[in-house]
Amino acid sequence: MIKMRLIRLLEGAGKYIVQQIVWQWISLLAEVVIVYNIAHLLENAWRENLSTEGIALTMGIVLLGLGFRFLCDRLYTKASFHASADVKRILRNKIYEKMLSLGPSYRESVNSAEIVQMAGEGVEQLETYFGRYLSQFFYSLLAPITLFFILSRISVQTALLLLLAVPLIPIVIMLVMIVAKKLLSNYFAIYYGLGDSFLEKLQGMTTLKIYQADQAAAEDMDREAELFRKITMKVLSMQLNSTSVMDIIAYGGAAVGIISALGQFSKGAISLSGVLMIILLAAEFFLPMRLLGSFFHIGMNGMKASDRIFAFLDLPEAEDGKAVLEEKEIRISMEKLCFSYEESREILRDVELEIPARSFVSLVGLSGSGKSTIAGILMGKNKGYKGSVKLNGRELTEFSSRSILDKMTMIGHDSWIFKGTVRENLLLGKPSATEEEMKEALRKVNLLSFVEAQGGLEMPLLSNGSNISGGQKQRLSLARALLHDSPVYIFDEATSNIDAESEEMIMEVIHELAKSRTILLISHRLANVVGSDCIFMLENGRVAEAGKHEELLKKGGSYSRLFKEQKELECYSDKNKESSAGRHKESFVETQRDTGMEEPGHMEDLQDKTGEREDTVEEGGEKHE
Known part of the structure; x- marks a missing residue:
């Protein structure tokens, strides 16, 4: 049960696995030396051939062997720890790098709850797999062969019987694996599904309370949890049953070997010390394999966890460009732009628009007309578009995601405020920002006096700014965006769901930015776009009208009707x-x-x-x- 791709992926942990095997093998040899000396001491006692020097020498060797085994166990534990630590570091780095490669569009392929579980519980399963299971797998093959060569010098027949009985344990493991494979697939499917459902209901708890649907949601969670409990019990039951069978084989095989040795001893074929060595070491043929069997469920869990991780790492990625967007003034153009979230549902159809550098352009239209989709394409969230999107005459796909995010800043109606302080949230926009720069950004959005009254930049904030109002949260998001100081700003419904006063303040900041930046404003409220250099009216994924506010009113088309309504x-x-x-x-x-x-x-x-x-x-x- 070894996955070579996993071994190759985690090459750094390989040396620690080899160290674990070596220390276990040396410990076994030390045990053989201890048993050999004790057996000869007992034989000498039976023959009344004991001496004080012989007893002292044997006890010294035994104590030295026990100390050496203790040292080997400590070194084995240390190597196991390093192997586990390397696994967690390497795998979580791989998952993080994949997230960066997928970029803002990662949610199209995998949900956030699964990523959290994968990077948490999934990696923990592989930590045990590399820390204990792999080394035990190879040692359980090495130990019986080593003991066979040692005990065959005493009795080839008995040593061969013990060696032949050992493979019965992996045969049982293979049979259990056939049954467990499907069971564990269902286990992980239910496990990840339960996590996803729990996170969704937790995030939507307020909505559930409003519609008094929280009780029904709790009952759904109870049913899903009960289903998970049942399949967990099946997995544990399978593990316990397989353990019982392996115990019978292990101790039964040792008993067969001991009986064979006693029979040969009664015939005088082997000495007393020889039969004592076989009795004391017979179990060592089976215990490594038996211990491997107890790690079996860990190995299976690790395999299934790795399947999920590799499925995520193998997700197709849109090729990231290499070019760097260096210009401080950026013009944007779109030609015959088409985009579909699904093959049967086209969102944008042959969109044509031009956004000159340092201009104030607005996108308006009814819900579902494709406004936010265009913003998502510009920010790299919506991949796989057709047609052309150019920045300063070069195709968007030629530029790296990092370069685009460095030159464009998007502020939405749901910009996230992180738990911490005002200072920590502002530094996300510009890590090198000085205290004066942060205060100036707060002053521009008319939030400085409020923040200073609440403790200044060290004012504590709860998750998503739940201890401040909606308007204050949105203005804080805008202050953070101002610190980012990019040539292009995209405002996607940035003034929705807030009070009129905050909306007015935000619009003032937007108009001020438009004097020196390229601004793309997406708004459902047409009163906010009146002063735009150009307004694009979207209908059914197409640009129905384009022009200044006065021009569009004179046309008496869709924009005019919507504005009057x-x-x-x-x-x-x-x-x-x-x-x-x-x-x-x-x-x-x-x-x-x-x-x-x-x-x-x-x-x-x-x-x-x-x-x-x-x-x-x-x-x-x-x-x-």
């Missing part, structure tokens, strides 16, 4: 707010009148105080959401 909805919403505010004011006045609080000048004083509070909030530079 949104304007009417906003006006309707504003009227409702005014009507609601009027009703609240009337109710407030009536309450004042009923309670006798309405006195001359009272309302004016209240309005003055309200105005003072608003001025105070504005001077603070931050409104709490």
